[in-house]
Amino acid sequence: MSNLIDYWFVLILIASFSHAIWNLLLKSSEQKDIFLWSLRVWSFIIFLPISIYFWPEQPISITNWLIWGIGSAILHSIYALILSKAYEKNDFTLVYPIARGTGPLIVVIVGIFILKEDVGFITLLGVSIIMLGIYVLYSGFNLKLGLQTLKMILYSPWPLLVGVAIASYTIFDKMAVAFVPPIILNLMDNLGQIFILGNKVKKKGRKLVLEQWKKYWIKMALAGGLAGLAYILVLIVLTEVPVSYVSPLRETSIVIGSILGFLFLKENFGISKLMGSIIIFAGVVLIIW
Numbered sequence: 658m659s660n661l662i663d664y665w666f667v668l669i670l671i672a673s674f675s676h677a678i679w680n681l682l683l684k685s686s687e688q689k690d691i692f693l694w695s696l697r698v699w700s701f702i703i704f705l706p707i708s709i710y711f712w713p714e715q716p717i718s719i720t721n722w723l724i725w726g727i728g729s730a731i732l733h734s735i736y737a738l739i740l741s742k743a744y745e746k747n748d749f750t751l752v753y754p755i756a757r758g759t760g761p762l763i764v765v766i767v768g769i770f771i772l773k774e775d776v777g778f779i780t781l782l783g784v785s786i787i788m789l790g791i792y793v794l795y796s797g798f799n800l801k802l803g804l805q806t807l808k809m810i811l812y813s814p815w816p817l818l819v820g821v822a823i824a825s826y827t828i829f830d831k832m833a834v835a836f837v838p839p840i841i842l843n844l845m846d847n848l849g850q851i852f853i854l855g856n857k858v859k860k861k862g863r864k865l866v867l868e869q870w871k872k873y874w875i876k877m878a879l880a881g882g883l884a885g886l887a888y889i890l891v892l893i894v895l896t897e898v899p900v901s902y903v904s905p906l907r908e909t910s911i912v913i914g915s916i917l918g919f920l921f922l923k924e925n926f927g928i929s930k931l932m933g934s935i936i937i938f939a940g941v942v943l944i945i946w
Contacts, residue, residue, distance in 0.1 A: 675887035699881025730849020743815035759820030768901035783943030794933025839892030
């Protein structure tokens with residue numbers, strides 16, 4: 658992996674910054690459902706001409722493109738719907754550590770035992786440390802909160818289902834990039850989400866949607882561009898690098914997001930977030946070592 662470290666780690670880092678910024682824009686929006694749907698529309702608009710420019714010259718399999726493109730769109734949409742449901746039923750501080758921690762864990766297990774990826778002990782240690790860092794960042798060293806989290810896993814399936822959804826679309830997309838170019842797969846994924854998530858936005862009413870577009874179209878367009886860039890870079894990396902390495906390193910966006918939230922949204926960045934960030938950084942160092 659050493660000959661690819663400079664290349665793929667830099668791309669993942671850029672993707673993490675992009676992901677954190679568009680999530681910051683989403684978090685600061687008035688109508689999050691409308692904003693999320695709208696950024697997908699803008700992402701499609703922005704990357705459609707780019708996709709046409711980079712359209713592959715060699716013959717393509719429409720059947721393969723449809724199967725993998727539709728499958729990716731469905732899995733990403735399921736993730737968005739489950740995440741929304743999880744936040745309705747449980748606190749953010751309990752949902753997020755489980756969701757973001759179990760997703761990479763499942764990916765690594767599938768990567769090793771099903772995809773037969775070569776992952777060493779140091780990398781596994783790095784993955785474990787990153788998951789610990791995610792928990793500390795959001796839950797601190799509070800033993801009582803830790804017990805609450807374990808209890809919630811037993812009694813509420815939603816946070817765990819979010820993690821399963823993250824792992825599902827990550828592994829699926831890893832296989833999909835063998836058949837569909839990353840920029841085309843991202844375009845098809847956005848198109849699918851526009852239709853699937855559009856049903857929820859439709860209930861908000863046309864008037865409210867138009868009001869939000871009139872006020873926030875620049876932010877929506879910026880978020881759409883960043884969301885597309887972030888995932889295209891991840892997909893490009895997945896064409897060459899084991900998903901067991903990529904998935905855990907994507908969690909660096911959590912640290913970046915926490916720092917941006919502190920700087921721009923005046924959110925708290927206490928000792929738990931500081932320690933969690935340091936632990937995640939240590940895990941990242943072990944993976945790319």
